[in-house]
Amino acid sequence: MDDQKPTDANGARILHPDRDLATVIGDLVAVSSRLARLAASETGNAESPAVWRTLAVLRDLGPLRLGELARASRVAQPTMTKLVHALDERGWVRRLVDAADGRAWKISLDPSGLAALDAWRAELGEALAPWFAGLSPDDVDTLIDASRIVHERLDLQPARGAVRPGGVA
């Protein structure tokens, strides 16, 4: 098969006449929600999704203050306090004193947390493999691309005026 990826079998790529961005995003969110739900229910995972979201944010953005982390992970600060305590006890994150500000902590991802995150991702991939078996290389390609696109957008913070912690540059 030629890798001419677009317009697959049923010409999907060329028939999105007037779908406005809002609709596209709405669909994307709907399907994302269902996928996340499937993943959560399919892996017998004991950890809450918030745990993995938090670790992933730390991996992507590097050490953050607790408040920054809460905002980035879209939870309230008290929720993040509890979450971080739990993660700290597991050894998955470190609470570093912020030398410049005694009130604050720098939360950083411990190597064991990164390992746990990777393990979770692998487990997830295996658990969901039956659903995605037989995906064409082309489709896999599209999913990789979409992940990256959304990923980039998530780390923006348009609502607050681009706080960008450690310079994402």
Add this chain to the structure above:
Amino acid sequence: MDDQKPTDANGARILHPDRDLATVIGDLVAVSSRLARLAASETGNAESPAVWRTLAVLRDLGPLRLGELARASRVAQPTMTKLVHALDERGWVRRLVDAADGRAWKISLDPSGLAALDAWRAELGEALAPWFAGLSPDDVDTLIDASRIVHERLDLQPARGAVRPGGVA
């Protein structure tokens, strides 16, 4: 307008050397989880995500029995019972007697439920627009495609005996 979409600006589509499927799925789920969370927190929406998931499933699969609906929406049956009662009171779904089986109901999406779902999607799109502003047509295309791909997979139920619609070869 040349719809030559593949291999976008930075040639993303061709540089995924050895990423195995599990990793791709893991990333996809991680990013989906964060997106869903963002959406939930960004719209002041009073309804739980389960409401929208359920309506979306009904829209996609048509009238279902309560138990089937619970499985498709990935919640326990009692949870779906409560959910359906709430949706019924809002007039968003109808509980039709199953003539062939007095124990069961057929839950069907009411037009008003479909309208609510559309309205939610629109609201969502607007709320998240700031994050996705300036997306290239090509990227939008990728997201549409990815939504469709995942969507198709979600409606499969591999656990119950590989329904596989169009043999994936």
Add this chain to the structure above:
DNA sequence: CCAATCTATATAGATTGGCTATATGATGTC
């Protein structure tokens, strides 16, 4: 340098969604 004030995190209490266990009513089988 001290007091007033602001900021970062911690704690308390309430709300909610979801689950497991089990009850109820309908089917169908021998």
Add this chain to the structure above:
DNA sequence: GACATCATATAGCCAATCTATATAGATTGG
């Protein structure tokens, strides 16, 4: 027609998250 089975409903519990508030460190005017 009694019994095992299936679909849905109800009861009670747990976990995650939120809002409101307390505490401790930082900052600044005088």
